Amino acid sequence: MQKKAVILFSGGIDSTTCVAIARSQGFSCYALSCDYGQKHNLELEHAKKLAKILNVVEHRIVSFSTILGSALTESKIQVEDYKANSEIPTTYVPARNTLFLSFALGWAEILNAYDIFIGANIVDYSGYPDCRPEYLSAFEHLANLATKAGIEGNRFHIHAPLLHLHKSEIIQKGMSLGVDYSMTVSCYRLDKSGRACGKCDSCVYRKKGFNEAGVVDPTRYF
Amino acid sequence: MQKKAVILFSGGIDSTTCVAIARSQGFSCYALSCDYGQKHNLELEHAKKLAKILNVVEHRIVSFSTILGSALTESKIQVEDYKANSEIPTTYVPARNTLFLSFALGWAEILNAYDIFIGANIVDYSGYPDCRPEYLSAFEHLANLATKAGIEGNRFHIHAPLLHLHKSEIIQKGMSLGVDYSMTVSCYRLDKSGRACGKCDSCVYRKKGFNEAGVVDPTRYF
Numbered sequence: 001m002q003k004k005a006v007i008l009f010s011g012g013i014d015s016t017t018c019v020a021i022a023r024s025q026g027f028s029c030y031a032l033s034c035d036y037g038q039k040h041n042l043e044l045e046h047a048k049k050l051a052k053i054l055n056v057v058e059h060r061i062v063s064f065s066t067i068l069g070s071a072l073t074e075s076k077i078q079v080e081d082y083k084a085n086s087e088i089p090t091t092y093v094p095a096r097n098t099l100f101l102s103f104a105l106g107w108a109e110i111l112n113a114y115d116i117f118i119g120a121n122i123v124d125y126s127g128y129p130d131c132r133p134e135y136l137s138a139f140e141h142l143a144n145l146a147t148k149a150g151i152e153g154n155r156f157h158i159h160a161p162l163l164h165l166h167k168s169e170i171i172q173k174g175m176s177l178g179v180d181y182s183m184t185v186s187c188y189r190l191d192k193s194g195r196a197c198g199k200c201d202s203c204v205y206r207k208k209g210f211n212e213a214g215v216v217d218p219t220r221y222f
Numbered sequence: 223m224q225k226k227a228v229i230l231f232s233g234g235i236d237s238t239t240c241v242a243i244a245r246s247q248g249f250s251c252y253a254l255s256c257d258y259g260q261k262h263n264l265e266l267e268h269a270k271k272l273a274k275i276l277n278v279v280e281h282r283i284v285s286f287s288t289i290l291g292s293a294l295t296e297s298k299i300q301v302e303d304y305k306a307n308s309e310i311p312t313t314y315v316p317a318r319n320t321l322f323l324s325f326a327l328g329w330a331e332i333l334n335a336y337d338i339f340i341g342a343n344i345v346d347y348s349g350y351p352d353c354r355p356e357y358l359s360a361f362e363h364l365a366n367l368a369t370k371a372g373i374e375g376n377r378f379h380i381h382a383p384l385l386h387l388h389k390s391e392i393i394q395k396g397m398s399l400g401v402d403y404s405m406t407v408s409c410y411r412l413d414k415s416g417r418a419c420g421k422c423d424s425c426v427y428r429k430k431g432f433n434e435a436g437v438v439d440p441t442r443y444f
Binding site: 062063064065093094095096097098099102103105106107109110129130132134135138139141142145146147148150151 | 284285286287315316317318319320321324325327328329331332351352354356357360361363364367368369370372373
């Protein structure tokens with residue numbers, strides 16, 4: 001029987017590439033999206049469509065009310081334009097990846113899946129603490145202590161196959177696996193017709209990625 | 223200024239005692255309850271009332287849709303009567319404490335609170351893996367890697383002051399701090415008028431606790 005993997009899936013470049021990578025490694029893919037009141041929740045509509053196109057075994061969306069405090073969820077805080085510096089940006093959501101991975105862990109345990117993929121990256125790094133390798137190792141350790149499955153001797157693995165790749169390398173990797181990036185969305189300020197701002201961190205990294213990969217950028221900008 | 227603590231708060235004996243303990247240690251208390259579709263969600267109504275009585279600074283309820291798989295959330299799975307054995311019971315919710323602690327961590331970070339209280343216990347132990355001390359240490363380690371606050375040099379502490387206490391000792395501790403247990407609820411099968419079944423794990427431990435503490439059990443049973 002094919003091994004199962006849970007893939008944290010926003011429908012952006014990184015998580016879409018993760019699905020392709022997990023599949024190329026022989027996993028059957030279960031995609032998990034999180035609805036946490038993000039302003040760019042058109043993201044979820046795109047994620048649904050894309051999950052169908054990618055033909056994952058199952059796509060689930062978990063909803064949760066966040067404890068506010070980020071430009072991604074709170075209307076009072078503006079998403080800033082990209083700035084080249086090493087500060088943690090206002091788009092940081094407290095404990096976000098910890099919540100995402102916890103939901104993935106819960107679902108994995110139910111599915112008897114022991115592999116969780118997350119598109120975390122530290123190269124084109126926005127300064128999020130919960131993307132670092134030491135954080136991901138700590139979560140893997142936690143997962144094996146937290147669960148009935150762990151006690152019974154199964155080992156969970158957190159896969160972050162994009163961790164050390166440039167955006168351009170992620171795109172090249174995905175293209176080599178047949179990913180069509182035209183359906184993916186990345187912008188923190190996406191408009192209702194799915195067009196991107198071109199100026200937020202996420203847009204800037206994406207644009208640069210396509211450029212450096214020598215691939216025509218399929219994004220629609222407003 | 224008083225230090226702040228986030229207390230995971232269900233309105234049961236343990237978390238109510240945690241509020242009293244945190245307060246006795248000089249913390250100002252922020253109570254966090256989780257609405258995860260538990261069948262016994264009258265628990266949350268009681269938690270709201272009790273949070274007022276306890277006069278916490280703020281009481282928040284976070285809601286999330288669980289990935290199903292427990293007798294506490296899924297109508298197809300029956301809550302079993304208490305059985306004296308060491309198996310993990312059907313009331314185990316995959317990744318529950320990891321989710322609870324993740325939400326607490328997110329809120330703590332926003333509040334500039336670095337202390338999180340959880341009423342985990344391994345003595346009158348129901349066999350949950352995510353109550354063990356090694357699990358709680360792993361979460362504390364994770365918390366300090368996961369957050370902006372951790373990177374900036376603040377240290378989170380996960381407090382589990384009831385970890386090694388018998389239920390009777392917890393009750394005695396709470397009584398010495400002035401806790402009125404008559405408003406607390408514990409039953410997994412609570413009825414609409416707030417009466418308890420007396421037969422589930424949670425009721426059995428509670429009843430035994432009052433008995434051994436030599437305190438009149440204030441619970442209303444059906």
